[in-house]
């Protein structure tokens with residue numbers, strides 16, 4: 202594979218759940234790339250489909266009820282969506298690993314942590330001797346900032362604090378030197394000082410291990426610290442994507458603008474976006490954000506999700522009609538919905 206190819210390419214991914222309440226359109230046509238060595242943050246409010254997107258990559262979702270109904274996921278040149286579970290087992294924990302929000306659930310209380318980390322190595326690296334595995338486990342614990350690693354390998358999970366458990370899980374995820382680490386809200390369950398330490402650790406190990414990272418979070422605040430690029434999701438769709446600089450300096454989609462407004466210290470009057478996500482089983486027509494968008498016009502409420510339009514730079518795009526032909530994006534900066542909705546015969550103040 203040429204190094205110019207993205208490491209991961211998600212293209213038109215649709216992952217639905219077949220439930221008693223009907224089909225849940227959790228991920229509904231999501232595309233993004235992850236370059237080698239890059240950190241991509243997937244952000245969006247709770248329920249927007251971030252976890253389902255990231256868990257579709259290695260198919261660690263419950264299937265059924267989940268199903269990848271459309272789209273492709275290419276990793277290092279190979280299609281993942283058509284792989285069998287057995288084939289994916291060779292990739293999971295080896296070339297692609299996950300870390301999750303709650304470190305409690307990731308460790309088995311009855312086994313020593315060293316053994317649990319070593320297990321991953323024994324599965325994927327059967328060429329290593331027992332001694333080599335132990336040496337590598339100590340080294341991993343040491344590199345993830347566990348003091349006195351050579352003594353701690355023989356401790357049980359309950360002997361570790363929450364932050365230290367997360368370090369153990371990070372060590373486990375790194376054991377086989379993965380190309381891609383998927384971190385889903387890895388700091389949310391930890392207290393604030395520990396959160397900062399874990400974020401710093403993730404940054405350091407990314408350089409050291411030269412891997413790509415997908416960082417899933419609903420907290421836009423941490424994104425600017427850790428990510429190179431941001432994918433903003435809403436209701437199973439990508440609203441905007443760009444470099445951290447693009448998205449923070451020049452947010453394009455009204456949804457992203459609203460999210461940034463909500464950040465503490467941004468001077469926004471609100472700390473939540475008014476309204477709530479549409480039902481996952483009954484998404485609105487047109488732009489998924491249109492029912493909550495103060496700028497929504499008739500065009501926004503009909504058809505499908507608007508195409509991704511380029512915004513100012515090659516690296517920046519948004520799924521919003523205001524960046525397409527016949528619209529003036531400057532209208533999004535007026536701060537008043539009334540002017541913009543004058544063209545809209547169905548203007549209803551953005552609610553419905």
Ligand SMILES: Nc1ncnc2c1ncn2[C@@H]1O[C@H](COP(=O)(O)OP(=O)(O)OP(=O)(O)O)[C@@H](O)[C@H]1O
Nearest residue numbers: 218225227246247248249250251252253254419481
């Ligand atoms: N097993 C399942 N069965 C039915 N619906 C599901 C299932 N798993 C997820 N969903 C639905 O898919 C949608 C997207 O969920 P997802 O967990 O990806 O959101 P998220 O963006 O990760 O949110 P959060 O920030 O709360 O973690 C939600 O509406 C959720 O209810």
Ligand code: NI
Nearest residue numbers: 251252253385
């Ligand atoms: Ni999630």
